Amino acid sequence: MFGFLSKYFSNDLAIDLGTANTLIYARSQGIVLDEPSVVAIRIEGGPNAKKTIQAVGKEAKEMLGKAPGTINVIRPMKDGVIADFTVTEQMLKQFIKKVHDSKLFSPSPRIIICVPSGSTQVERRAIRESALGAGASQVYLIEEPMAAAIGAGLPVSDATGSMVVDIGGGTTEVGVISLGGMVYAGSVRVGGDKLDEAIINYISRNYGMMIGENTAENIKKNIGSAFPGAEVKEMEVSGINKAEGIPRKFTISSNEILEALTDPLNQIVSAVKSALEKTPPELGADIAERGMVLTGGGALLRDLDRLLMEETGLPVVVADEPLTCVARGCGMALEKMDKLASIFASD
Amino acid sequence: MSEQENIDNVVAEQAATPGEVSVGEQLRKGREACGLQVGEIAQTLKLGPRQVEALEAGDWQGLPGQTFVRGFVRNYARVVQLDPAPLMAQLDQVLAKPADNLAVQDMSPAAMPSAGGAGTRRDRMVVLVGAGLVVLAVLASLAMPGDLSAWREGAQALLDSLGRQEQPAAAPANEPAAPGGAGSEPVFPPGSSPQQVMFPQALTPAEGPAAPATASGAPAGPPVEAAAPAAAPTPAPVLAPAPARAPVAALASLPQVRFLLDKESWIEVRDRDNKVIFSQRLKSGAEQTLSGQGPLSLTIGNAPGVRLFWHGQAIDLVPHTRGDVARLVLE
Numbered sequence: 291m292f293g294f295l296s297k298y299f300s301n302d303l304a305i306d307l308g309t310a311n312t313l314i315y316a317r318s319q320g321i322v323l324d325e326p327s328v329v330a331i332r333i334e335g336g337p338n339a340k341k342t343i344q345a346v347g348k349e350a351k352e353m354l355g356k357a358p359g360t361i362n363v364i365r366p367m368k369d370g371v372i373a374d375f376t377v378t379e380q381m382l383k384q385f386i387k388k389v390h391d392s393k394l395f396s397p398s399p400r401i402i403i404c405v406p407s408g409s410t411q412v413e414r415r416a417i418r419e420s421a422l423g424a425g426a427s428q429v430y431l432i433e434e435p436m437a438a439a440i441g442a443g444l445p446v447s448d449a450t451g452s453m454v455v456d457i458g459g460g461t462t463e464v465g466v467i468s469l470g471g472m473v474y475a476g477s478v479r480v481g482g483d484k485l486d487e488a489i490i491n492y493i494s495r496n497y498g499m500m501i502g503e504n505t506a507e508n509i510k511k512n513i514g515s516a517f518p519g520a521e522v523k524e525m526e527v528s529g530i531n532k533a534e535g536i537p538r539k540f541t542i543s544s545n546e547i548l549e550a551l552t553d554p555l556n557q558i559v560s561a562v563k564s565a566l567e568k569t570p571p572e573l574g575a576d577i578a579e580r581g582m583v584l585t586g587g588g589a590l591l592r593d594l595d596r597l598l599m600e601e602t603g604l605p606v607v608v609a610d611e612p613l614t615c616v617a618r619g620c621g622m623a624l625e626k627m628d629k630l631a632s633i634f635a636s637d
Numbered sequence: 638m639s640e641q642e643n644i645d646n647v648v649a650e651q652a653a654t655p656g657e658v659s660v661g662e663q664l665r666k667g668r669e670a671c672g673l674q675v676g677e678i679a680q681t682l683k684l685g686p687r688q689v690e691a692l693e694a695g696d697w698q699g700l701p702g703q704t705f706v707r708g709f710v711r712n713y714a715r716v717v718q719l720d721p722a723p724l725m726a727q728l729d730q731v732l733a734k735p736a737d738n739l740a741v742q743d744m745s746p747a748a749m750p751s752a753g754g755a756g757t758r759r760d761r762m763v764v765l766v767g768a769g770l771v772v773l774a775v776l777a778s779l780a781m782p783g784d785l786s787a788w789r790e791g792a793q794a795l796l797d798s799l800g801r802q803e804q805p806a807a808a809p810a811n812e813p814a815a816p817g818g819a820g821s822e823p824v825f826p827p828g829s830s831p832q833q834v835m836f837p838q839a840l841t842p843a844e845g846p847a848a849p850a851t852a853s854g855a856p857a858g859p860p861v862e863a864a865a866p867a868a869a870p871t872p873a874p875v876l877a878p879a880p881a882r883a884p885v886a887a888l889a890s891l892p893q894v895r896f897l898l899d900k901e902s903w904i905e906v907r908d909r910d911n912k913v914i915f916s917q918r919l920k921s922g923a924e925q926t927l928s929g930q931g932p933l934s935l936t937i938g939n940a941p942g943v944r945l946f947w948h949g950q951a952i953d954l955v956p957h958t959r960g961d962v963a964r965l966v967l968e
Contacts, residue, residue, distance in 0.1 A: 443704040580701040607708020
């Protein structure tokens with residue numbers, strides 16, 4: 291009943307609860323938190339056996355793949371949705387506590403949280419419930435392509451078609467937006483994680499070496515590319531030789547990584563093509579003139595825009611600061627949440 | 638529209654600073670250094686040659702919004718192997734940051750009714766109404782005199798008048814079936830409460846002395862019966878002439894039942910709506926007069942000890958008596 295009073299005690303938050311990273315935007319403060327969506331849980335034995343949260347965010351991510359048996363490092367989000375409800379709730383609670391100034395009142399902000407456009411009702415409900423469980427007084431959902439488009443500065447409320455491709459950690463979202471609403475939304479569960487996985491599998495198959503997730507991510511960031519470029523980069527990588535069981539170093543080139551990434555990248559390309567097929571012709575004309583905008587961490591993969599340009603024959607631009615587009619878009623929606631209704635998703 | 642203004646400003650700014658090489662100029666020089674034609678750049682960037690020329694001319698008007706301009710410039714710079722960072726910084730000065738694309742239309746659209754849509758507004762209304770009530774209560778308590786008795790009397794008077802109004806309101810419904818066609822006459826005498834109408838002896842003091850007289854004079858009915866014929870022409874024979882003549886005359890229009898009790902008895906009377914209008918245990922020697930909308934259903938306990946008069950006529954209870962209880966309907 292006194293929900294409207296809570297804004298005087300708690301700042302409203304917009305949260306990009308991503309598979310790889312969680313970003314929090316606070317009203318009139320901008321992005322206040324950018325941490326990996328990782329939680330480390332310490333399992334204590336003995337007479338007082340209990341589970342405690344050892345670390346959240348960056349600290350926990352550094353433990354990934356290095357923790358002993360008593361510390362369970364979990365990525366509670368998978369494919370853009372919640373894989374472990376309780377841990378997600380705890381993680382959100384910790385993050386909200388981090389950005390909450392007032393120590394007098396427990397935080398009870400109104401929260402805008404983004405969901406993949408392809409998520410099911412059950413998955414949306416889980417996200418909503420976890421935010422409520424983390425202390426939110428009210429939760430509004432916004433679909434990721436919409437948030438990404440707003441964050442990229444596209445004219446979403448105009449009567450022109452804007453196409454946005456948001457390549458996140460778990461999902462790739464393709465949206466065509468006009469007049470403040472989504473005309474088409476598509477989602478494939480291919481994202482940064484799938485690219486890492488593809489690199490791990492490729493190296494395991496061709497080099498007989500096992501590497502960890504963090505190493506795979508580093509390879510992708512350093513020498514990964516989506517389109518054959520003029521210069522070939524190389525990188526020295528350490529892993530465990532499967533045959534010998536001994537750690538070894540080896541060198542891998544960007545062309546090999548390009549080969550490794552072909553499969554997941556093709557899925558992204560076909561998602562974009564299928565969105566273009568299903569776009570009404572009038573909006574298609576707008577998209578042909580302006581092209582599409584890439585956002586999300588995946589947009590930083592070298593020459594991904596070239597790949598999409600060549601595959602679709604349309605101009606492709608990468609948004610400024612693609613990693614924070616969704617969070618900034620959520621934040622812009624937050625600033626105007628009392629006036630905007632069409633951009634929010636229903637359950 | 639604001640974008641248009643921005644663009645005008647941009648053009649003006651570019652004209653104002655001729656010393657600095659514009660973004661478009663740098664791109665063009667870069668392209669020429671690489672030995673590329675406009676068409677080749679357009680082919681690579683999947684843009685129309687017109688758009689590439691617009692980029693080189695710094696004619697942002699012919700290009701879609703800022704996001705795209707920045708993206709196109711970045712892509713172009715990469716193709717001609719220029720460092721995009723300084724170009725972006727220069728564009729930042731020239732182009733305003735992406736305008737507010739979330740412009741909410743100023744027109745207030747007519748809202749569709751939705752269930753539970755305006756939750757917070759309703760919350761606010763509840764609180765405002767509550768606060769208003771509290772303020773009213775405080776004001777009332779300040780304005781109220783210390784002595785509450787005047788209020789209580791006023792409230793009592795109000796209740797009384799309400800009770801009086803209710804009774805006539807109910808009466809007309811009964812009237813069509815009422816015998817005697819008392820339609821135009823007031824059902825109750827003005828100034829009398831329902832209780833008084835139901836037990837008229839309470840309001841006619843003259844009958845008070847008369848009743849004891851009958852009770853004490855003789856156990857039998859003769860005096861009353863004698864009085865009845867004598868008073869026969871008057872509409873209210875049993876009621877002695879009293880100061881309150883008008884009310885009595887009004888009462889006479891309703892069927893009158895009178896009980897004289899020689900022994901203790903119990904009497905219940907229901908009117909035509911089957912509503913109990915009288916139900917009481919009466920002592921020996923008591924007298925009870927009732928009136929109500931007929932037909933009246935009577936149940937009389939210890940019937941041999943009760944004498945019943947209907948419109949002043951004595952009615953024999955014996956045919957209606959079974960055991961000691963008489964049941965009959967008076968029409």
